[in-house]
Amino acid sequence: MSRSVHDSEFASEGATLRGRLYLPSGDGPLPAVATISPDDEMPGADTAVARGVFESIAGPTTTLASAGGHFGIIFDPSPELDWARDVQARFLLEHL
Numbered sequence: 001m002s003r004s005v006h007d008s009e010f011a012s013e014g015a016t017l018r019g020r021l022y023l024p025s026g027d028g029p030l031p032a033v034a035t036i037s038p039d040d041e042m043p044g045a046d047t048a049v050a051r052g053v054f055e056s057i058a059g060p061t062t063t064l065a066s067a068g069g070h071f072g073i074i075f076d077p078s079p080e081l082d083w084a085r086d087v088q089a090r091f092l093l094e095h096l
Contacts, residue, residue, distance in 0.1 A: 008021040028059060034064070035073060036054070040069060062087070
C-alpha cells in the first residue's frame with residue numbers, strides 16, 4: 001500500500017507542535033493502532049468501551065495497553081514512550 005506524507009503543525013497551550021502525518025492511499029479498510037490504558041484516570045474514561053469501539057474497526061488493527069494512565073506515554077524520554085513508538089512503527093510499516 002502506498003502512502004503520502006504531510007507536514008503537520010498546530011498550536012497547543014502556547015507551544016507550536018510539528019510532526020509528520022502519514023496517510024495511506026486508496027480505499028479502506030485501513031490499518032489502525034489504538035493506545036489505551038487499563039488505568040485511565042480521566043473522568044468518564046472507560047477502557048472496555050474504548051477497546052470495544054476499536055475492535056469494531058475493519059482492517060488490520062492492534063491495541064497497545066499502556067501502563068501509567070491516560071498520559072503514560074507522553075513523557076519523552078521514557079521507556080513507555082519508546083516501547084509504544086516501536087510497536088506502533090513496526091505495525092504500521094508492516095501494514096502500510
